[in-house]
Amino acid sequence: MTRVCRFVSSAAVIVTALVAVPQTSFADPGDRAAAAEDLFQRGKSRMTEGNFTAACPLLAESYRLDPAGGTLQNLAICYESLGKWATAYARFQELRTLSKNAERPRLDRVKLAEEHIEKLGPRLTRIVVVMEDHGAQEVDVDGVTYQKASWSTGIAADPGSHELVVRGNGKQPFHSTVQIGQTGGEQRVVVPALADEVLVAGPVTPPSAEQPAANADDSVAATRKRHTIGYVVGGVGVAVLAAGAVFGVLTITTNAKAKDKCSRDTNPGANATEFDASGRCFVDSDPWKDSNAMKDDARTFANIANVLVPVGVVGLGVGAWLALTKSNSSQPAKGASIRISPSLGGASLEGTF
Template sequence: MKRALVLAWLTYFGAAIPAVAHADDKTRAMALFDEGIKELKAGNYEKACKSLAASNALVPDSGTRGSLARCYTQLGKIASAWRLWRELADTAPVALRADASANAKKLEPRLPRYVIRLAPGAASLARSVAVTLDGVAIDPSIDVPVPIDPGTYTLEANAAGYADWTFKLVAVEGKTEEIVIPALKPIVAKPPVETPAPAVTTDDSKRRRRHVLGLSVAGGGAAVVVVGGVFGMIARGRYDDAKSACGGDIERCDPTMIGDAQAKVDSARSAGNLATVLTLVGGAAIVTGIVLYVTAPDEMPRERRVSIAPAIHGDGAGLVISGGF
């Protein structure tokens, strides 16, 4: 009897193909069906199910669905096979409906099932939470055990403003997995990191710094001038010593004292040259310090004009600073 029903499912394929099917689709569907049955008999269930599913997609047919249900059963896709038998129990030819219903009932004890419930804290988000099973949206409010093929699945729940929740579902034959989605944790926004504003330098602080710099430079220059003056005094003292060695007149120096007098003159000349250099450098530093001081910015900026010019007179030379501050 069982063998006769199987043959009935197989032979029903050709007779049940709708007349409206495109000729080319019908030809390909028949070729895929024959290939699927061949692989099914050979035990190559993966290839067999693929060919039978493709055939049924081209030309939906009760005979093809029955063969595909048997293939899915052999492949371990219990829920997929059960769904096909349940459909055929309502849509197959009347003579085959009882067999389809019996096959569906036979698979029911083996069905893996899952049921989803929302924890009390998550119930308030029932309308806004989105739940997916391997990327396919499901309704979490329907807490009825749902058949599913054996395997591992990823269940995700997310809602705007809340951290995502993920669960690994392992479906096992004959077992019902109850999954409770907990209250989702709200995302706490991190406070913005405040970047300290850069220090603002006011004109008053600039003015003070310029004054300090000017006074420091001028003071350093003054110290150098003092040192230059000291060397100038040393030079004059050594020159006077040379004159004393020669009896007060270097031009008429005693030949026996010329060597000693010449050494003192050379030493006086070196000290004098050093005094001159130090005095010039110190004077320039003093002038620079004065310029820095008088050109320091005011709280109320105003036009400044400074000029430095050399001055030559009968007793020596110098610098003249003029302008408005």
Template sequence: MRVKRSVAAAGALILSLSVAPRVLADPTAEDRAAADVLFREGRAFVKQGSYALGCSKLLASQKLDPMAGTLLALADCYELDGATASAWATFNDAEATARKAGDGRRSKEAGRRAGLLEPQLSRLVIEVAPEARVEGIEVRRNARPLDAAMFGSAIPVDPGEHTIEAAAPGKKAWSTKVVVEPKPGQKTVRVPLLEDAPAPGRAARAPVATSAAPPASSWSAQRTVGLVLGGVSLAGIAVGAVFGLETLSKMSEARNQHGCTNDDPPRCDAEGVKLHQDANTTANISNVAFAAGGAALVTGLVVFLTAPSSDAVPSTVLEVRLEPPARAVAAGLSLRGSF
């Protein structure tokens, strides 16, 4: 590629011209010393292929002690790093700086490199239609404001991703991203007519709270109580089933192993009598648990199905108490609630 061949051919020339005459007398001796160190470090990084770091060193050197030779080295670094627009602009700066300082050799070299690079530039066109140019509109490329005179012009840019943003008073902000390929040509981005932003007063309005009550919910507290009663009913039924099975087991053992029957109780031995009595106790507990579970189930269904869709001010008191029998002869379930 012609540009790459020119880069290689000009490398030796740039190195030979690295000690350039200073175009400004402002830098101090310390500034010049620091600039010299940064220049050498920058050129070393460029030779190693660390272009981003090398360019940053050379740019810092140029800021401390502006020199046409440093500008040439910086432009060369930009080109090697693929930042063609930055390289082209820096070659042009170097040409003007050297020409102003009367340095014909550097001026000619910088102009030659800029001329070789210009046909290879990637360009970006940002169009803003007249109807989209509302009062106060500001368009930015990579966070930097663009002058309205640049709208519609094919501006050289470095290849890569660019962010285009537009904003105006009373309008919704707009942004897009565009990827510019590293090859000659141009891409176009069109800024649309910005949409109106909602009025601040409308967005700021909110309901005024009149009490500390929690907001209404489609799931009311009464329904929650209904579910709790349903859970209690399941527990009661489970308890009844457990004690019912135990009752059957004790009666079977008393009948089969100790000769106890309902028709002839005297045949029971002492152990059989005790098993028979225990069976009566567990049967009572089972009956009470089943009854309590059934009652809780019916109550829970009624509470759940009659609940309103929401409770403006939930106020629920629920007390559930399962009372085991004091002497294993009875059990009770107590429920109390208000809505």
């Protein structure tokens, strides 16, 4: 009974979740639409009152939440009534495009937008930036960055004050405040050649009189340390080289014994049935198995020798170089480290001195 109750409870939870998911998924768009409608109605009320300063932000936020054509139309009219002709001009252009491309085109809104675009065009003032050199890379107007295609032909701006900044790589920025009037046309801003950036260097401390003597002492100490390290590295190289030679000898002798093991001439006491007429041992015979085991040992000794001999030679050479040369007096003494690591077909020796 308990298991049945648990099953029913779990099923109830799942059903509740499935029912709640659609409500949660569609709640957000509904809330946005409701908020957009509330903002739209409040914005229209402010426009009716003639308070365009308060109306435009309400309509802009409504359009952001729900980009409807009617909201965009009222927003463009609001900006125009507020005297922001460049902003209104851009909004009417957007309204014309949106209305043309709608699933059901709104030709009435297209016509209205075109009428306002035609009326606002002559009122627009464009900021044209004229450069005296080519060091400028970009132009900012009120924090918005424009490329040459815009600032060289004109950036539409609303009447009022605008902050202009011209920047270039390795150049000092040029700042200017541009005042846009109500008459329309072009507002040309001539930008002089941008000055190079000034790099301020920090204070330079003159060398003290005791520094040469200290450097000389450091050089002597570094040379002694270098020679000591050279003797150690050279000694290790000799030891490794000797070990490599031992394994080389073992390789030769073990390989010779392997050959003799499979020959009847060198095994007089062996069973004659394990050798053929030429005196060589048969495959899978006891002498043949012993011979192969010795050959495996010889190959192992050879691999070890192939590693030790080159490492020993390198160690001996590095040790001799360290022991017979002096430390560079212009460089501070450094610690030394040696690392020997096996590699494919041999080994590598690395170090810092």
